[in-house]
Amino acid sequence: MGRAPCCDKANVKRGPWSPEEDETLRTYLHKHGTIAGNWISLPHKAGLKRCGKSCRLRWLNYLRPNIKHGGFTPEEDNIIYTLYQTLGSRWSVIASQLHGRTDNDVKNYWNTKLKKKVLLHQIPSPSPPLPSPPPPPTFTSNMKAEPVETDSLIHCYGFSVAPTMASSSSVTMENGSSNSISSSLVHWPNEEEDVAVLLAEFGFGSSLNDLLTGYGFSQVN
DNA sequence: AAAAAGCACAACCGCCTATAT
DNA sequence: TATATAGGCGGTTGTGCTTTT
Structure with a gap:
């Protein structure tokens, strides 16, 4: 049914x-x-x-109040392009990093304009190509997160990003082996919402620092 | 001036997830 | 624990406007 x-x-x-x-x-x-x-x-x-x-x-x-339509700025272009490279077509997450933009707007903008701009190299490539993420693991048990505080500032594609909380968790695979997963709540400056998915989804088997380095971040002390 | 093609964007569709019962 | 339901999301389509021929 x-x-x-x-x-x-x-x-x-x-x-x-x-x-x-x-x-x-x-x-x-x-x-x-x-x-x-x-x-x-x-x-x-x-x-x-x-x-x-x-x-x-x-x-x-x-x-909804405070919605912006059209007129994307070059800065917004870069944010969309950068996040698209990292996250793929997760428009709601990408839109949450742009004040007043909706996921539908960002999606339409990407599909009709920005994608062509990228193909024509009108958007400068902000960093070396990102490595392919490993396939997501299959979980057979609930994760237990152990919060680890970190106060390091991290730079990525011109953004300053502060991971407000890193957590590492033990996960049991279907074949019985265990592994660890690193994740982080990443706070974009001047934004209210954290990007929790950025590292959690692809972070299987790596330390937080390895992940950040692997995805083109460089640490700023 | 009219028709065709291209474009932008609003809206819909269907799937997935979270939550209530 | 299983099932039903609503919310949320990304992909796709439809429609109206603009540009080109």
Whole structure:
């Protein structure tokens, strides 16, 4: 049995949002907030003939305050390119490092413009090519993290990055052998959200310093 | 001026994950 | 522990605008 659809597609409006619908959604969310109730029931409560997912997307990508559209700066180009090289197409993580940008915006920008710029070498390569990450391990037990504080500043592609907490964990493989995984919460300067995925995903079997060095970071004392 | 092609971006689709029951 | 459900995400498509022929 497949998953039940999130809404009755025959009875919801699709396609571009009208200014009236935008205003209805904006007014409702200003009054009730985005966490009151849930997105699925929101359209009915707000009086919209839309799928809840569509409302969520419209709010997050267009109506939310402080959203920036278009006009990406060269600095933003570099950030996107750098993070794309490191993380791949993890647009939500990349967008979280750019104030006011949405994952959809960054994704569209990459697919329509930035990718071509890179092919035409209009974006300077910021560092030697990154090594291929090892394949992700398969876990058979829960990880136990042991936080290790580190206060070293690290430089990468022109960014100063401070790993606020490194952790090493013991993991048992399917074949019974054990190994360790290093991860770090990386805080981008002037950003509220940490990039926890940067090292955790690829860090299997290496120390934190080995990882950082391997990915083009150089330590600054 | 009209048609075709290209482009930008909003929106949808379906899968995966987290969480509640 | 299993199942159902909502949220979140990345890939893809649709649509309208602009540029080219």
